[in-house]
Amino acid sequence: MIDIVDSSTRSRMMAGIRGRNTKPELLIRSLLHRKGFRFRLHAKDLPGKPDIVLPKYRSVIFIHGCFWHGHHNCHLFRLPATRTEFWQEKICRNQANDARAIDLLLASNWRVCIVWECSIRGAKKDPEKVVSTIADWLAGDEQFLEIRDTPIDR
Template identity: 55%
Template sequence: MDTISAEKRSRNMSRIKGRDTQPEKTVRSLLHSMGFRFRLHVKSLPGKPDIVLPRHKSVIFVHGCFWHGHPGCRRASIPTTRTDFWTAKISGNRQRDEHALAALEKLGYRCLVVWQCQLRDKAALRRRLATFLNSEDPPESALPN
């Protein structure tokens, strides 16, 4: 097992604070209403996925647009103060996300990223979840724009 650097630990801590956020609850209740069974925050998997569907060998991450740097999203704009700090912070988060997705796919998991700004259109989200979980095809791109 790797030694966890102080930096990484503090990032892990900040991630723990983000548990059970409203966006995550929205996706969970939608999945529940669709009849899917899932587990939460599985620590044994890379990136500790927010939602794991063991029967589908699938994971879902619900990402805040700012913290995870949603490309092209207006919610992801970097603050005009301490710009360097935020740029480094967010790009670190993005890198960590990409590594986790790559590691999960290597383990045979299908991955879906749901962005916070995509939660407003519930009907579209529901369709997307259904397509993702009912499809036996190769996984949808893990990092949709």
């Protein structure tokens, strides 16, 4: 399939995609704040620069876009038909970086939560329920939590 825009337009469009302060991230931050949680953002001193850091709970939250982080078996992830090799390498590199950051954080006794975009995006989704799940996790002692819309296949 041929791209419907020229390469300079596509480049400008891709450059406009944000890596932080995305809509899903802003939504989760707003709901957490409303529930009384206080946090830091994008801590450069932690592996992977987590989107949300809750020092009081020694916990971090990553909010992953299903496309950029290659969410397996997700309706929001589809490998592009053009430049497939480039996108496959990029997404695999992102996944490797994610795994490395999570391993380093867990080894440093940080608790890690991953919220996938598909769990909060869509008309029938309930972001309040996702934040309640996060709040319950913060009150508990589990080291790792992954919130996704698709079933986990392990």
